[in-house]
Amino acid sequence: MTQSIFSSEPHRGWLPWAWLSPVVCILLVAFSSVPIDLGLESIGLVDAKGEPRSAFGFCVLLLLPFAAMGAAVWAWSHFVERRSLATLGLTGEQGLRKHLTGLAIGVGMIALAVVSIWLAGGYVSGDVLPALFSPESLFWIAVLLPCFAFQAGVEEFIFRGWLLSTATRRWNLAAGFIASSAAFTFLHFSPHQPVREIVMAFTFGLFACAWAWRAGSIWGVMGWHAGWNWFTGVGFAVPITGLDLQLPALVVQLTPTGPDALTGGPAGPESSVLTIGLLAAATLFLLLWPRGAPGSAQRPPANATNRPNAG
Template identity: 40%
Template sequence: MRSWIVGALAPVWALVMVVATALLGSWMLEQVVAIDAKGNPLDPIGLVAYTIVPFGLLLLLLLAWVRFVEKRGADAIGFTGPGKLRTFGVGYAIGLASMLGLVAAIWACGGFIVAGPATAVSSPFSLLVIVALAFSLALQSSVEELLFRGWLLTVLSKRFNAVAGVIVSSALFTLLHFSRSHNLLDFTALFLFGVFCCCWTIRSGNVLGPMGWHSGWNWLLAVGFGLPLSGIDVHIPSLLVSLETVGERWLTGGAQGPESSVLCVGYFLAGVALLLRRQPRG
């Protein structure tokens, strides 16, 4: 009975950790960072700050909980295995290639047109921000993976089973990215994002690959093409090419960006199918 209660309360505690650190971090930053009506930063420096402070607080709280309450180490939440940096780097490269392929596929289907060349290379400030975002988005993405796939998935899988862990952790991940502007395709893509990362974590026996993939995926989308990152305009010139959205929302993702494209849903479904065909490790 006690095991069942602990498992049932894990999603609640994950929600509390995210909300508490987000509120505290936002309160600290809104004193110095300009934000829009949706609470999103209005400039790239603000985005860097918003990916460091709240998620840095969340990381500290999560590690403190695991270390001092659960009496476990970081290896218990998926930060384990040999060649950690290499595993993260491989995941990062896959994330970069996946995002590049997704954007190219949408462009090939007529969803994007080239609006102009990349202009970030001519602006030292933009290049500095792009480098800073590589580190700050890696922190944000890695903390999300440690919480949802490293900790919550593990707790739920042990208390119940892996299927329950995948479904509940992915559902909570989707809920915490909720926006009133989302439609069914947006929610489907978010949920499958979580399922894909869960399957990868289970398959590999650690969370390092998904951490790297999520980091590379977010960074290239944020800086590469002048497209929205989960509905957020990064407000910097593009690093690779400047694209303009001209296709239907189901194809391009509209204001939410390529992550809400039907092609992205197809990518996640194919990735999950591939991972489920392989024997899990550990």
């Protein structure tokens, strides 16, 4: 008897145990993406630290490694676990509408976080709408949106689609949340980073899990993640997960002046204590929002059961 959060369709193959699923995830991601990362460095699109040297390099970094990761996880789920895409969160109607709604919410939430940091004295404002005076910059800003949508969609497919549902089926929802968020945090870890950034990655993972669970699909959280990442980088010319797009701001140029705990430091506003607090509050809202409240998704109950033929 196993729990399902997206679709009650049975799996017909072998599911890794809940404790093993994050390990499988990390191995699939590492072995599929590292060779491509090394290749991008060898041809000069990224530097030795993995940072893109140009907007074009950033786009390639968002596409090729993530395409390999997504293909690896899909192949595992299809050939080993023998599961349908519906069980991985790609289910339900109006997927495009949910994705676009999520994208708008993601843009709004990161804008709220950045403005909060700004009002608290973490940023000094500079030029307003500087990207509008550079057609080349506007071109790359537009191109980066579908690239971020692809990158974010693959991450959500892996961590909140496949891993969350696998660990939940093998044990329970809490195990799914922990396994998904722990693997997400591990793969975003770098030596010597502040504890604050580790907490941020785990909180980000918990929020995305709560959204996917509450919605009964990953369409919306895929859009949210895309809007969050894209607008962080292009809206205010601040780093996104420590990476700089090297483009003028679409809204207003901001320069960090406050302490790293407030501004997020080199990692950008994602790692601000204010942003962590925002995501923690949003996670609690999603977890505690009454199921019968207006807007609650109609989804299978958490104790829906499958009878797998194997595993």
